Amino acid sequence: MSSTVWRPLECFQEKSGMKTALVLLNQPNPYNKPFLTSLWKKALFRTSVDGGTNHLYDVFKDDLDAFLPDIITGDFDSIQDTVKKFYQDKGVEFVPTPDQDYTDFTKAIKEVGKRIHDKQIDCICVYGTFGGRLDHVFGNINTLFEADQFTSTNVLQFSDDTVAFLLQKGEHKIEVDPSVCGEWCGLIPVGGPCHCVTTQGLKWNLDKGALRFGELISTSNTLESKETNTVTVETDSPLLWIMGIST
Ligand SMILES: Cc1ncc(C[n+]2csc(CCOP(=O)(O)OP(=O)(O)O)c2C)c(N)n1
Numbered sequence: 001m002s003s004t005v006w007r008p009l010e011c012f013q014e015k016s017g018m019k020t021a022l023v024l025l026n027q028p029n030p031y032n033k034p035f036l037t038s039l040w041k042k043a044l045f046r047t048s049v050d051g052g053t054n055h056l057y058d059v060f061k062d063d064l065d066a067f068l069p070d071i072i073t074g075d076f077d078s079i080q081d082t083v084k085k086f087y088q089d090k091g092v093e094f095v096p097t098p099d100q101d102y103t104d105f106t107k108a109i110k111e112v113g114k115r116i117h118d119k120q121i122d123c124i125c126v127y128g129t130f131g132g133r134l135d136h137v138f139g140n141i142n143t144l145f146e147a148d149q150f151t152s153t154n155v156l157q158f159s160d161d162t163v164a165f166l167l168q169k170g171e172h173k174i175e176v177d178p179s180v181c182g183e184w185c186g187l188i189p190v191g192g193p194c195h196c197v198t199t200q201g202l203k204w205n206l207d208k209g210a211l212r213f214g215e216l217i218s219t220s221n222t223l224e225s226k227e228t229n230t231v232t233v234e235t236d237s238p239l240l241w242i243m244g245i246s247t
């Protein structure tokens, strides 16, 4: 049985030993500068995706040269001309991903996967919204399902107040800090029913229980106590872990 340890909070903690890559998505709202700065500083490889580049340009407009991505991917229907020209003039590599059967996010993961496999990256952190257009939200979750076709590196998706990642069949240990992630969490069987789920460390645990839409999905759950620092989940099918964070 596969066993995976997740340390989501280390992705933005400067002193942790975690090695990350960063992918920046487009979103309706401006980027949160302090949150993005901590994700950026930790990352060893940085990608901005199409209109995400506009936000990158806007948020760091006072110090653009210090925040140049390694690559910019996308079908380039959202990046503004001035932004495109700025990064082209700086010599940033543009990687066109025109296929209209995959989202720009999925295609970005494919390009990142090709470029990080020799860098011993522990996880790919994605910064982008869970709000805004609902088709984008589902598309972003679908990318978490597609990602293992393109990379063996775990993918964690962050917005300013949420982290989400896909637990594949097997055992998972999720390291948490109740001062940062005590408010809420959930286990969502997005891809189909999970027939046998066992959890520890939650206020509402499951013991070989089933999760499926139309019956039970785990929302408005929370950590068992202020002392909880690990949640364990064993699942027979892919299951989306979602958790509120306050940084
Ligand atoms: C069945 C089906 N539905 C919809 C599409 C259209 N489609 C899927 S992914 C994609 C590209 C989306 O680009 P992206 O930059 O991720 O999103 P945007 O902001 O342009 O909507 C498109 C057009 C398709 N190819 N097949």
Ligand SMILES: O=c1ccn([C@@H]2O[C@H](COP(=O)(O)O)[C@@H](O)[C@H]2O)c(=O)[nH]1
Pocket (backbone or CB within 6 Å): 025, 026, 027, 028, 049, 050, 051, 052, 074, 077, 078, 079, 103, 104, 105, 106, 128, 129, 132, 133, 136, 137, 139, 140
């Ligand atoms: O409102 C949004 C818009 C976009 N996304 C994600 O960003 C990429 C790139 O989007 P572009 O609009 O082409 O710049 C897209 O694939 C989505 O993953 C989003 O989440 N919300």
